[in-house]
Amino acid sequence: MAKTDITPEVEAQVQEAPKAAPAAKTIDSKIPEGPLAEKWTNYKSHQKLVNPANKRRLDIIVVGTGLAGGSAAASLGEMGFNVLNFCIQDSPRRAHSIAAQGGINAAKNYQNDGDSVYRLFYDTIKGGDYRAREANVHRLAEVSNSIIDQCVAQGVPFAREYGGLLDNRSFGGAQVSRTFYAKGQTGQQLLLGAYSALSRQVKKGTVKLFPRHEMLDLVVIDGRARGIIARNLVTGKIERYAAHAVVIATGGYGNTFFLSTNAMGSNGSAALQCYKKGAYFANPAFAQIHPTCIPVHGEFQSKLTLMSESLRNDGRIWVPKKKEDAEAIRAGKLKPTDIAENDRDYYLERRYPAFGNLVPRDVASRAAKERCDAGFGVGTTGLAVYLDFSSAIDRLGEDVVRARYGNLFQMYEKIVDDNPYKTPMMIYPAIHYTMGGIWVDYELSTSIPGLFAIGEANFSDHGANRLGASALMQGLADGYFVLPYTIQNYLSDQITVPRFSTDLPEFVQAEKDVNARIAKLMAVKGNRSVDSIHKELGLIMWNFVGMGRTKEGLETALEKIKEVKKEFWSNVRIPGEADTLNVELEKALRLADFIEIGRLMALDALNRNESCGGHFREEYQTEEGEALRQDDKYMYVSCWEYQGEDKEPVMYKEELKYEAIKVQQRNYKQ
């Protein structure tokens, strides 16, 4: 990929991987030159573009229709590219971005509380525990304002004040109110905005939609991504699609844990297939555990439900101060309302006076786990803490609380059968988001030329921990305002490349491989359902690769995952046929990949001998139990490269350099 005026800053040092090190490889993140605040402007001024006549001749495959994929497909279509857009659901509008509740951040400073692009950038880097790339995050903060403008223009009904201007609320990890919201359904409204833009392009004919299609392989020709193999989920047919570039926007791999806040269909397969074709997988260990989810209540449970972080604006988190009270509550002898104010431990307010209940998610999650592990947990299992609105109701009145959180309270009541206006909610952390993902450079290009990754699918701008209301921001930033530019820099030298035939041997081979994988799965004819094995994997992940990780635990996990893999490939049962609609086959294909991802997560967690953000190694903590980073050794992005079936992957490092920000221990106390 030739670049004209930009000299990439080759700052990434190459170090040998922990095991079986092959030849050293340069990780080039292609960060443009110039001062941090001018990099993106510089880049845009000098990048190569594709003229309108040529755009028509270029095909782009976008896999995924969430905030990132939907907005990218729509924007690329508007520009005149010929876009093929795939999703596994029956409609693009179902992508899991829709479930985001709380809001979207932007540095508008409409509230006049001192916000700025720099402050949003700074909060995001700090929230990510200094494991994100400065230039990317700054760009994210820069374009954040355009996102809000764009969405309003599309007719997204953001909450407004009586004067008719936009309202904001506060979120964790920030001391300003910069979160825009649409009731408790912000993700839904933003996604419907992107979906409407996408629908407009479908009508214009620039985007062709392929719902109920699942990408099962990436086709690489002469080192460049040139297409995908997808399974039509209705007919079971394996189909080939060619394009000049492929964009992966398939979200995260949180469902490796079986129980997570992700949708049932959310999976990491597209990302893993890219990894198997040579794309680096970055920071797989960085998974976010969200502190406010409805606790697990039974064996049969299929997923965990998130209660928006916005609840922490007005809700106060506590457990009993006295162990005997906690025990009595667990035994059903006491009710939370029986505990006197003085006997309640508002542990977040106690430990972090400056941020209180609005500390970042990783901090809040660990604090909850700490209290529960110490024996102060509530609920029948002891794995829950209270989120109490009584003081907010006293202060604001029930009507105001209802107006702010009514739909969330209703959802809680429907699931738990408890009235949160009367008795505190019970919450517990759960897997929610994965900061890790496909490695991308500044241009959002993966290590395979022509393959791009956006949104949660890439290793993203969130470092080791994502702040609330930042996922929506990043997905839309990538899709509307970053990728449509950077992809042209790649496509500009593709204008003379004619459309590809899907009869090329690479396509034939890829399809053959997919068919072989399916045939192998169907041939197992074992005794266990996909879900039962997935639950087993999830339990291992939660116990050993979850909130508190240790060297021994991770080694155990690696062993156990190996056993699960063996069990899966020798004992899974998939009823029905492969050449028709077959939900169990879909799940099996995804689980096969989750097992690989789980292993990669454990490997990465084992490699990273430090605690940072969502990655907490119990060996590395301060005396107060806070995460203890090892900046001298681990200030890098770990990039894992696939070496082949049953071979250990190799890790490369992209060193992180902080120029604008002084790296320090995160402090949410003062």
Next chain:
Amino acid sequence: MWLLNSSIGKKVVMSVTGLFLILFLTFHMSMNLVAIFSAEGYNMICEFLGANWYALVGTAVIAGGAALHILYAFWLTYINRRARGNNRYAVVSKPKTVEWASQNMLVLGIIIVLGLCMHMWDFWAKMQLNELTGLFPDVNPHDGYALIVEKFSSPIATVCYLIWFVAIWFHLTHGFWSALHTLGWNNKTWLARWKCIANIFTTVICLGFAVVAIYFGFIA
């Protein structure tokens, strides 16, 4: 033509003709009430609305409105049944807020049409039509009062008419606000108001009709 092609257009025709027929019923009811107070007054109206050119034009317009309303009802029902698909639900449970009438408008309509036939035979055929064609030479087309007295001397006829009015009541309680809704004259606040107004208005009309039937059937 959108009144023929589009779903809302077809519904607009239903609404406009429906509202027009309600208006007609309102006049008809007021006219009937006169019979209770004065036989001469009533017969004066009968003569006025006899085979005069303006009454005939009016009759034609009303007949046209009714015909359109009925035609469109069958047409819409046909489309709606087709839209429902080939398989019916095995279990159906009506939500509490759904009016019974709203789901049975066609059936109610058919009952009303049957009632209408009866009514036309009983009165219109012997009045306006008779005046034009002389079909019933023994009947004085302008003596509507006598016809009423004679008709409602039979309790069966009275009961038939009362049943007819009940069907009209059901049909109108839904039809009235539904027509306004279809024409777009509704919103969150007026939804409940129109329903209330529809119930009151319909009740007044049907009571007006019923009073005459009961008066001549059981009292006079």
Next chain:
Amino acid sequence: MEKTINITLKIWRQRGPKEKGAFKEYALNDISTDSSFLEMLDILNEQLINKGEEPVVFDHDCREGICGMCSLYINGHPHGPDEDVTTCQLHMRRFNDGDVITIEPWRSAGFPVIRDLMVDRGAFDKIIQAGGYVSVNTGGVPDANAIPIPKADADEAMDSASCIGCGACVAACKNGSAMLFVSAKVSQLALLPQGRVEAASRAKAMLAKMDELGFGNCTNTGACEAECPKSVSISNIARLNREYIKAKLKD
């Protein structure tokens, strides 16, 4: 504390859109009343797989009541007997020991069955594609606060926009009409100044598409509103009618 119940399920099984379907009965024991309806179906499917039978196919995804993927016509109600929830949020505590639960797919000509309880709702996408958007390109838009919008309008637009496109309105409607779905989108955009510009052409285009796809005519029974998991109001339908009639009278 956990309560369990035994139930009988009558589930519609159908191989494909052209094939004939029929009800099949399944007995299911010891179902926790804390489990959700779909978790109950997961348990059934687990048992079917263990018996070597093909599991019941149904659509579902987020299981938080927002993606609109889950459907199911349960005991005569789209999304089951509970109010204001989708099937994924319906819990077994709404049922009693010994209940017979009849589960059917959405039945409407506009939503052909794909298999068992899974239907094709692609028609909704087509209706949105006909005009359910504001024609703005990425970039080049004014500042978000450039046009103040009265809070009441913004709130009402939000209420209309809360539609999740699940299709319960069509399933509940005895006429198989998609008016609530169409009107919710038309209303949302008609209420906001950004969408007002194209309000007339949008109403015409979306309605024409709805008619073309074989949905029925609205007779204002209100069943859609009663069964809508997001309580989208039929006042939206009045607004759509208004917009449409205005647009047609202007032509």
